[in-house]
Amino acid sequence: MNISLLQIQNLIIGYGSKAIADKLSAVIPSGELICLLGSNGTGKSTLIRSICGFQPVLGGNVLIDKFDVHTLSERELSKQISVVLTDRVVVPNASVEELVGYGRSPYTGMLGRMNTDDKAIVLNAMIECGIVHKRDCLLTSLSDGERQKAFIAKALAQDTPLIILDEPTAFLDLPARVEIMQLLRNIANTSGKSILMSTHDLDLALQLSDRLWLLQNGGSLITGSPEDLLLRNAFQSMFQHKGIVFDNKTGLFKVKHTQSTQVAVKGHGFEYVLLRRALARKGISITKAYSYDSNRIEVINDSKNPFSIYLDDECIVSEESIEAFIKQVLLMQKLLVEKKRSCFLS
Amino acid sequence: MRSILLRKSILIPVSILFLLILAALNLALGSVRIPIEEVVNIILGNDSSNIIWENILLRTRLPQTIVALGAGMALGVAGLLMQTLFRNPLAGPSVLGISSGSSLGVGFVLLLAGQVWGFSFSRLGIWGDLAVIIASLGGAFAVLALILFISNKIGGTLSVLIIGVMIGYLSNSIVGVLKFYSMEEDVHNYVIWGLGSFSRMSVDRAYLFAAITIIPSILALFLSKSLNLMALGDRYASNLGLKIKRARLLIILCAGALTAIVTAFCGPIIFIGMAVPHLAKLVSRTSNHLYLICNACILGAATALLCNLLARLPGMESELPINSVTAFIGAPVVISVIWKKRKENF
Incomplete structure (x- = not known):
């Protein structure tokens, strides 16, 4: 199971000539759920976009299956990485089933017609994400959590070895956040797909992910299993802030009260x-x-x-x-x- | 589910039937009353007892019907393409300044030529028409290129719309200057061209026009997959294997060519391009452009035929300019869409 699927080597990310973070190296093994953590402004979204190939890198490589993401064509890349973005998409009149169906686009022909196999894959993706009962509903009528499930089903239908999600749990209430995280956990367990997601939910990430990527303020990346990172005291330095203490034993942040x-x-x-x-x-x-x-x-x-x-x-x-x-x-x-x-x- | 499938399968035959009825009414109704059996007789190619009726039908009503059919189809499809590309429900050929570009091109040819070379273009017959068509195409594509450039550089749909409106004002003012220095005959020709009409063509040219509008409209079906993905936003589209830049270019080329052709032959026809896509989205609740383009084709043709019919309602001596009728039908459609959107959003 532990073959590395994606590798980033000495990656420098940023805009124009301004680097946000450099010398980033990490691997994504097959079948693992990986959470990318970091406070605002450390470049989480930039890193995600660079790995997806949406944004040119300033140096280094992102290798998937030995090919550099930035040299693959859109078509080739679309069969390797699927994404769920924070972009709020308003597609007029799009039903859940149609959206999930668009996930099959890399495999369909000129007119985008789906054959019976494609339709079965779409149905399975909707079932797995627990959204099949809403298949005929319009996307605009769904709750935030349901819409997120629909987009995850779209990514599943795309049938790629790697799914990347940019803050899929932002804007969701706690039960929905837990539900989405557990859904992703199940997908990683049952399908052998790897999942990389950025998030601010440290407590959920510690409990549910196989591996964490911590993007530090200085622009370096620390990776490891949640437990190893706890042992190495990696979190204290990350969220250094007045009024917050990180409790290594519980893996939770605590508000630091001033005691008189x-x-x-x-x-x-x-x-x-x-x-x-x-x-x-x-x-x-x-x-x-x-x-x-x-x-x-x-x-x-x-x-x-x-x-x-x-x-x-x-x-x-x-x-x-x-x-x-x-x-x-x-x-x-x-x-x-x-x-x-x-x-x-x- | 079942009812949706049923609706989908019934919708297209029903609307084609509706379209045929409208076409038949266009042939049968007019300021001169022709008995229905005579109409059928003449259209089927049999000799008629009345040579005037034959002339009216074959020289006026038939080409008008064919031209309205082709123009409506082309404008409906072009409007749909624009609305999806710019993700703006109020986009359309005339709003984006494409027909203003055409007007400017035609203005240059019709008005300036008289000044520079000292003759009126309208006297050139077929060559004059060709020059008008080429000028219209040139103007439309120049504006399209500009709009595309701006949308690439700035990105915001609102700014693109504003630029489009500004281009409209700009070309109006240039045309105004040209008019001021032009021969009276040329100005008259230009004004007539600008009012829009489906009745400028002989039956042969009407068939040609139908061919060069209906064929690209139907070929637009091959853009449906690209359009479906573009509706999701550039990043999702690219992640699903779409070459964004090429797709955008093709969509703009197709919509621009259709608009330019219609504008060149019929003058700037307003509102059909904006209102028909909304009707197309209204009749079938889908985001799949394979269906939406079919709907836009049929409904565009039907709307144009209806407008043409209203423009020469029986009992009236002369025809109304087509644009006053299209606005009369189009504006309420657009207003009702905005009204409905407002309700959905709150």
């Missing part, structure tokens, strides 16, 4: 984690409560009122809901501050 005060908490488990998150939002960080902490919060899991505040080892309030409890914690903090001040004054 601390509070001691005794407890563990799900309720504890939720409380910690809610407190972090208010700028309160948590320390582990030791036995000598007389002022503390206790979390008792699975009880009726799991969250309690202790002042001088005395339970003064218990709450069921975190929202109400947070208000109490804030009150308590004010109280403690005033208490300290009055101690100091007397």
Whole structure:
């Protein structure tokens, strides 16, 4: 399975004489789902367009099946790479089936008539993408997610070893994003086709892709399996930004809250984690409560009122809901501050 | 699904029948009442009892019907090609300044020749007509080349449309200057040419005209695959194996040639080229240009025949200029399309 399908070698991409990124080298093995990640302006779309042959490269090669993409004719290339673009296409009166049918164009004759084989391939592509029930609907009547599925079906019908998608999940809501990603995952698994997609959904990319391409701000490309990249700490440098921290253990970004005060908490488990998150939002960080902490919060899991505040080892309030409890914690903090001040004054 | 197939298979025979009825009405109706059995008799080549009726039918109504048929077909197809190429529902031969180019070319020949060589072109008979046709073709293609150049350089459809309208104004003003310095006879000829008419040709020339409009209109079917892909946008089209530049050139050549031929023989006919494509898209809900071109052929011919019929409604002494009738039919069609679009968009 691991024969390399597409290779980019020392690729320099950019416009005119201005290079955006250079010395890019990577491979796409057969049957893998690869996600291209990078913050805005790093040249993701430019790289995608250069690989598709839409845009001339400033140097280096894109080799597919040993041929340079930029020397192949449109017809030859159309049987190697199919694309799903961000271009918003408004084709008047086009039904889903017609769009998917246009995917067969590289194989049909002068008039574009499809034979029975072509029609079967189109039908299968629509079934695989779960859009067959909408085959007679106009593209303009579809939701964003359905339209994306129709375009993926078009790419499938084109029957190329490589499918390239430019941000297929942008503009979609979360369920639709997950659905599209899982669809692409299935296509890679069952058909042996390779898929390269650019995306901003890091969490989905980490869970679903075989390999990531990280386009760095400096214009270099780091590639590897998501897990290896986590081991190599590759993400921290990529999304370096104030207010964001990347948690290697969960593979998720976290908003970095500025913490001003601390509070001691005794407890563990799900309720504890939720409380910690809610407190972090208010700028309160948590320390582990030791036995000598007389002022503390206790979390008792699975009880009726799991969250309690202790002042001088005395339970003064218990709450069921975190929202109400947070208000109490804030009150308590004010109280403690005033208490300290009055101690100091007397 | 079944009903769509049924509709597709029934549509073309029904509209051809409709077309034949319109053609028959064009032959049968006019300011002179001719009994229907006589009309049939004369058209079938039998001798008629009335030589005047025979003359009216064979010298006036028959060539008019044939010319209207060919011109309508050509303009409908040319408009469809333009609308798809520029992805603009308001594109059409006259909007893009192609017929203005023709007018300018004809203006130069009809008006300037008298000044430079001191004779009126209208006295040259067949050679004069040929010069008008060549000038019309030359003007149309010059504008086409310019429009194509601009659309390549700037890209925006709106700017292309504006340039087209500007070319229209420009050629009008040049023609105005030419008129000012021309012989009265030439100006009169030019004005008559500009009003548009289906009734300038003898029956022999009408057959020739029909051949050089109907054959390219039907040959446009071979562009249907290119048009289908172009409708998806340049990148998708190129990815599906289409040589964009060649396809664009062929489409513009075909549409431009059709427009130029019609304009050369009939003068600038407005609105048919813009309104018919909308009718063609309205009657069959498809984006496949194989069907749309057929529809545009039939509906274009039918619309022109209808306009010709209205231009010489029975009971009227003289014929109306054809352009006043086409605008009367075309404008409501275009307005209704805009109205419908507005509803779809919101």
